[in-house]
Amino acid sequence: MHKLFNKTGLVLLSVALLGLLGTSYAGYTGELSADTELSTGSMDFEFIDMEVNEDFLICIQKGENGNIQDICADIDYDGKLLSVTDMGPIDMSWLEDGDLRIIIRYAIKASNEHSIMKAAATGKNEGATRYIGSIPLERISRTPRWYIENGQDIWGSGDDEIDSVPQIVYSLLPETLGDFEIYQVLTAKAEDDGMQGIIILVQTEVPVIIPEGQVTLSQFYLPEELLQEISASKDLVLSVHGCYGFEIPINLDQFNAGGWPL
Amino acid sequence: MKGKVLLLIATTALTLLILTTSYGYWTDHLSIVGEAGFEFRLPVINDITIEDQSHDEASDDIERSGALSDKTTVTTEEDSEQQGTIPEGSEEQGVDESTEFQ
Incomplete structure (x- = not known):
């Protein structure tokens, strides 16, 4: 013993x-x-630079069968991180019906040939839509842009006479645009050792819509001279541009050990 | 003593293994970070130009409201008189209707 x-x-x-x-x-x-x-371990993927791959696309759609509209954005790659900034601007009226879809098409590439061959061979679930989770679109701290215009003149962000963003602008911008469900579609492309992915953000709730006619010029607390200049105009319209951020993890588990749950 | 050194080396190696594996696992994930711009447009009520006129209008409103209050008193009296008669009639009508139904 x-x-x-x-x-x-x-x-x-x-x-x-x-x-x-x-x-x-x-x-x-x-x-x-x-x-x-x-x-076998996991495979090593990286985002493909947009200068090489033109498959990248960001667009919005109203409902599953609505027309697709391309939107502009700045893209930055940092290996495992894809930063999409300055998307839009998207008119908030798109959110009124609660069926907005934001579609991001991207491309990734395996770091070695073995990985992509395995990805293609393992592709029993490729092309299938997979639910990733739900994320909120929340207002980020970036300073919002605002303008008051009368059809001819514009006052607001960038004017030397205006020191800071009026408080009324912050109070008009909703803190959150509600939750969005995220779906992912991945397709292996064996011909160029890459994979194409589509991320779809589906709106699940309608944010609080701002009632019309509640904003008055005096609420902006602008400098006296500027206020007199603006108040001489008729048909004043305020436009506010706010930034909302999100972070989406890309799930490649179906090409790694264990595979997708069937 | 030798055993303690071996144990220390083994523990250090295990800790490093766990740390590097964890670091590799967490940094191996791809992610997309986005900033979407949303905008809206609203009409702005120009209450600055209205302000001077509104002072006069406000005083007019006060006068009107004073006149209305007198009228209201009269109306109230009339109403009270009517209320004194109408309910009786309505009650009678109600009684009549109910009688008819019966």
Whole structure:
């Protein structure tokens, strides 16, 4: 009994325990080949620079069958992170019906040929839409842009006479545009060692719509001279541009160990 | 002593293994970060030009409201008189109707 815990005994015990762990894992996941799949590890993907790949697209759509409208954006790549800034602007009236869809089409590339070959071979679920989760579109701290115009003249952001953004502008911008559900479609493209992905943000709730006619010129607390100049005009219209941020994790689990749940 | 050194080395190696694996796992994820601009347009009520006139209008309103208050008193009296007669009639009508139904 004492000899069981010598060096040889401990090594044998360790091997036996590891074997039991592997068996338990395979039994738990219901896949007898789980140990083989785990040994392959995960694949290494990166975003493809837009200068090389022109498949990138950002557009908005009202409802699943509505017309698609392209929107402008600035794109920046940092290996594993794709930053899309200055999207739009999108008119808030698109949110009124609660069926806005924001579509982002991107491309990624595997770091080695083996990975993309495996991705293509594993593609039993490729092309299928996968629900990732729900995220809120929340107002970010970037200073909002605002303008009062009368059809001829424009006053607001950028004017030397105006020091800061009036408080009324902040109070008019909703803190959040509500939750959006995220769906992802991934397709392997073996011909150029890349993959195309589509992220769809689907609006799930209607944000609070600002009632018309509640904004008065005096609420802006503008400098006296500017106020007199603006007040001489008729048919004043305020336009406010706010920024809302989001972060979406790209899930590539279907091409890694374990695969997608079927 | 030798055993303690080996144990220390083994513990350090295990810690480093866990740290590097965790770092690799968390940094291996792709993500998209976005900033979407939304805008809206609203009419602005020019209450600055109205302000001077509104002072006169306000005084007019006060006078009107004073006159209305007198009228209101009269109306109230009339109403009270009517209320004194109408309910009786309505009650009678109601009684009559109910009688008819019965």
